[in-house]
Amino acid sequence: MKEVVVLIGSGSIGQAIARRVGAGKHVVLGDLKIEAANAAAEILENAGFETSTVAVDISSRESILNLVEHAQKFGAVKNLINAAGVSPSQAPVSAILKVDLYGTAVLLEEFGKIISDGGSGIIISSQSGHRLGALSEEQNTALATSPTEKLLELDFIKEITDTLKAYQYSKRCNVLRVMYEATRWGKRGATVNSISPGIIITPLAADELKGPRGEGYRNMLKASPAGRAGTPDEVGDLAEFLMSSRGRFISGADFLIDGGTTASYWYGDLQYLKKTH
Secondary structure (H helix, E strand, C coil): CCCEEEEECCCHHHHHHHHHHCCCCEEEEEECCHHHHHHHHHHHHHCCCEEEEEECCCCCHHHHHHHHHHHHCCCCEEEEEECCCCCCCCCCHHHHHHHHHHHHHHHHHHHHCCCCCCCEEEEECCHHHHHCCCCCHHHHHHHHHCCHHHHHHCHHHHCCCCHHHHHHHHHHHHHHHHHHHHHHHHHHCCEEEEEEECCECCHHHHHHHHCCCHHHHHHHHHHCCCCCCECHHHHHHHHHHHHCHHHCCCCCCEEEECCCHHHHHHHCCCHHHHHHC
């Protein structure tokens, strides 16, 4: 039996984190598409990691419970990495809310019941959640603490008709839910945090930068304080710190890693983007 790392969403960012925390452990790769999980597993196996794969749909509690059961076969779950999700251009409102909002909340809830002492979790959120205006205290509390099965029934969530707003509310909920669950995970001696990346160069992002909206994205990056996009390794480095012994005093926090893009969106050269958001 080994310590277990569970990664949901087997893309570039998730793999970058798993490489940094998975040595000597068993890495479970979960993905909606088992082919994607198997491809990532082959890459990691060839780099010396021990892996197994499982198909998982995080919009389904049953599927998440199946993932928990699979992971526990190999040992105590030490690390949870959720890098799964759908974007505003990939899915309708209902799917975004079911996966990104509800699914992440259920993952935090179910893995919070079994995470091992000294364990840690990372939820990949998004800079997009930081582009949503301030919510009321009542809305924040509802997103943070409502029973998971009631989240999608909240009045202000049911009113969402725009995919971007669905995504932004989902990512804001991720951050609030991490704060709430940190109080529970702490009782098991574990930490949990969220990371909100900006544009990170992955195969999908590279295609977007070359696509029909590419010029707008490139101009946005050029005008940002960093003047460039980020890399999966930079997100991986941050996650590694938070999940290591050096990050044990950090829990329930969100870390924006976007090269200053959000700062510029609110107060700098990128304020023009508010007209399109």
